[in-house]
Amino acid sequence: RKEVEQDPGPFNVPEGATVAFNCTYSNSASQSFFWYRQDCRKEPKLLMSVYSSGNEDGRFTAQLNRASQYISLLIRDSKLSDSATYLCVVTTRDDKIIFGKGTRLHILP
């Protein structure tokens, strides 16, 4: 099993719809979890950290399920500007920072 796995997509979603991504991780001792956003030919930027209790930032909600070893990102009322690649990032207790390959999202007008 790969250390961090994401569905590569692309997810083609109409504007205004809700879309959800999952990311699974293999190391049960993983400590920190993040979602980064990367626009085409740009650098990754932090979208949100993922807290154990789950957290929300506007239209974005992140959840962590330690028992099943996955994190999720939910985007509500999607906008054209949400089109990007979303990277799942996991850090482990031995200081490894592991990036997923990303999930591509296309919001359709």
Place this chain on the structure above:
Amino acid sequence: DAGITQSPRHKVTETGTPVTLRCHQTENHRYMYWYRQDPGHGLRLIHYSYGVKDTDKGEVSDGYSVSRSKTEDFLLTLESATSSQTSVYFCAISPLRQNPYNEQFFGPGTRLTVL
């Protein structure tokens, strides 16, 4: 935006030539990282630094060396470039190596093509 610049932003070189990429930060962050990003792969760590003259290898360090003589600069050197090193290289910085809510800030990237 975090003050990170990378130079050059684009480079085309030939197999066997040495190449040095520069990362410069104005944030005075302790940790600096070099990653490469290739289609079909996530970002992969090449080397990182936890202070001046303190560096360590990442998961794909073969063929690369680094140096950090000042807090603000982290150099990545390909001693003898190969075609397999064609990639987009990102520098990143963070104030702390391991922190539950720590964020890495990335530079704009360098596109390197080795012919």
